[in-house]
Amino acid sequence: MSAPTAVLELVHITRHRAGRPAVADLSLRLDAGQVLGLLGVNGAGKSTTLAMVAGALVPDGGGIRLQGRDFIEHPELARRVVGWLPERAPLWPELTVREHLDAHGRLRGLRAAELAQARARIVERLELGPLARRLAGVLSQGQRQRLGLACALLHQPALLVLDEPANALDPVQVASLRALIREQAAAGTAIILSTHLLAEVTAACDRVAILHEGRLRHDAPVQSEDHKQLEQVFFDIAMRGDGNPARMQAA
Amino acid sequence: MSVFAVTRLELRRLLVRPLAWVLAALTVAQLAGRFMLLLQIFLTNQIRLAAQPGGPGYTDLVAIPMLSSILTSGLLPMLPFGLAELALVVVPLLTMSTLASERGNGTLPLWFAAGLPASRIVLGKYLALLLWLVPWLLVTLAMPLSLAHGLALDWGKLASASLGLLLMLAALVAIGVACSAYASHPAIAATASLMLGLALVSANVGALVAGIDNGIVNWLSMSTHLDTLIRGLVSSADVAWFVLVIAVALALATQRLAAERERG
Numbered sequence: 001m002s003a004p005t006a007v008l009e010l011v012h013i014t015r016h017r018a019g020r021p022a023v024a025d026l027s028l029r030l031d032a033g034q035v036l037g038l039l040g041v042n043g044a045g046k047s048t049t050l051a052m053v054a055g056a057l058v059p060d061g062g063g064i065r066l067q068g069r070d071f072i073e074h075p076e077l078a079r080r081v082v083g084w085l086p087e088r089a090p091l092w093p094e095l096t097v098r099e100h101l102d103a104h105g106r107l108r109g110l111r112a113a114e115l116a117q118a119r120a121r122i123v124e125r126l127e128l129g130p131l132a133r134r135l136a137g138v139l140s141q142g143q144r145q146r147l148g149l150a151c152a153l154l155h156q157p158a159l160l161v162l163d164e165p166a167n168a169l170d171p172v173q174v175a176s177l178r179a180l181i182r183e184q185a186a187a188g189t190a191i192i193l194s195t196h197l198l199a200e201v202t203a204a205c206d207r208v209a210i211l212h213e214g215r216l217r218h219d220a221p222v223q224s225e226d227h228k229q230l231e232q233v234f235f236d237i238a239m240r241g242d243g244n245p246a247r248m249q250a251a
Numbered sequence: 252m253s254v255f256a257v258t259r260l261e262l263r264r265l266l267v268r269p270l271a272w273v274l275a276a277l278t279v280a281q282l283a284g285r286f287m288l289l290l291q292i293f294l295t296n297q298i299r300l301a302a303q304p305g306g307p308g309y310t311d312l313v314a315i316p317m318l319s320s321i322l323t324s325g326l327l328p329m330l331p332f333g334l335a336e337l338a339l340v341v342v343p344l345l346t347m348s349t350l351a352s353e354r355g356n357g358t359l360p361l362w363f364a365a366g367l368p369a370s371r372i373v374l375g376k377y378l379a380l381l382l383w384l385v386p387w388l389l390v391t392l393a394m395p396l397s398l399a400h401g402l403a404l405d406w407g408k409l410a411s412a413s414l415g416l417l418l419m420l421a422a423l424v425a426i427g428v429a430c431s432a433y434a435s436h437p438a439i440a441a442t443a444s445l446m447l448g449l450a451l452v453s454a455n456v457g458a459l460v461a462g463i464d465n466g467i468v469n470w471l472s473m474s475t476h477l478d479t480l481i482r483g484l485v486s487s488a489d490v491a492w493f494v495l496v497i498a499v500a501l502a503l504a505t506q507r508l509a510a511e512r513e514r515g
Contacts, residue, residue, distance in 0.1 A: 015515070054364040055364045055366060056363045057360075057363075057512065058512060058513050075363075075366055078363075078365065078366035079253075079366030080366075084361075084364045086360060086361075090357035090360070090361060091356070092358060093356070094264055094267045094268055095263065095264065099263060103256075103263070106256035106260070107253065107256050107365040107367070108365060
């Protein structure tokens with residue numbers, strides 16, 4: 001039996017920023033329904049990696065394949081395949097919540113009927129109904145994050161890219177976000193989630209990848225590691241740039 | 252299709268921004284004042300002008316001066332500005348936020364992540380700004396046209412002048428979009444766009460003072476090409492000049508945006 005086509009494949013991608021490698025020789029594979037947690041300290045290269053996966057940034061070297069097709073050759077794949085929530089959910093402050101959803105839907109190529117259906121679904125799921133007519137510029141940080149998430153999910157992408165999605169959310173909203181992530185994964189969406197919160201990874205992800213100075217230092221299923229063990233691996237990498245495999249084996 | 256999605260979004264953003272409406276209201280009020288003054292001057296001199304064979308009529312003294320001050324600058328220097336002069340200030344203020352504010356909001360990467368090539372983003376935004384400015388031109392034209400039923404209008408001359416103004420607006424918008432693509436802040440984009448517009452309009456002043464009216468500097472100047480159209484002469488060379496400016500400005504904006512996606 002042949003292996004299923006990966007939703008996302010990063011093949012030795014490299015990206016320099018400000019003259020230094022922000023991401024170096026990174027290879028990853030993500031299948032449908034998988035949730036990958038991307039961990040790393042600030043400046044580890046998480047956001048740069050996600051921006052490349054979302055199509056907002058072009059790698060200097062290496063390749064990205066989306067559903068088996070070359071993403072660098074076909075950047076238009078981002079339109080229907082990828083949903084992206086960047087860090088701090090960038091919004092147009094003069095537009096309402098509803099206008100944001102409509103604009104994102106049209107940019108993603110949804111037809112009027114599809115858009116109406118998708119908007120109704122996402123507004124209900126993320127409880128945005130009472131905010132529909134509110135300007136994005138006056139939303140609280142948590143509401144902005146929810147709107148950003150709604151825009152990313154509107155066109156039902158096969159790959160969902162979330163950059164620090166739990167930022168500014170209260171504990172109830174964080175629990176709701178985790179439930180949403182599990183729900184999307186169960187529906188077959190591949191999810192890549194960047195965070196620096198270990199609890200976020202153990203609660204929502206199947207797999208964890210740890211980046212340090214732009215390089216992949218650790219990639220393993222989450223089930224095999226409890227929170228304490230993952231914390232130890234993370235600190236080993238963050239402090240010494242080394243995952244200490246012997247300690248992991250012993251644990 | 253995606254170009255129209257960009258146009259629609261950009262037009263919506265223009266419609267909800269107070270600046271666009273304030274500029275429209277103030278300039279239309281100023282143009283209405285100019286219309287009343289021009290009409291008053293025309294009516295005062297009507298009998299004397301009618302006695303002159305081939306003398307200027309309503310089109311030359313009211314309709315076209317609404318679009319540009321060049322025909323009236325010598326005679327009536329104290330009149331408020333025409334549409335062409337106002338456009339030099341209004342267009343940079345409208346275009347300054349097109350891409351520079353997206354950069355400030357952090358929304359620029361959203362366009363790239365929607366799988367849109369830079370050319371479609373630039374074209375969509377350019378069309379939205381034109382769609383906002385064309386009604387401005389039409390409202391200005393509506394003032395002299397409101398009296399067209401009782402007066403003899405030179406329709407050909409007015410059409411030529413209107414084409415000239417449309418091309419001027421289109422060129423200024425393209426320059427504004429390009430400045431916004433390069434600038435880190437909307438105010439810098441507006442200043443650069445205003446300066447470039449003024450430089451293009453006045454590039455030939457020195458040459459004209461020196462008595463040169465057919466040199467390269469004259470060709471570079473927007474006034475050379477706009478004046479011909481305002482005076483009722485449609486020449487493909489003049490139209491081509493405007494098309495060239497628009498194409499170069501939009502190509503530069505596209506190139507800058509594409510480089511931004513590459514560079515990050």
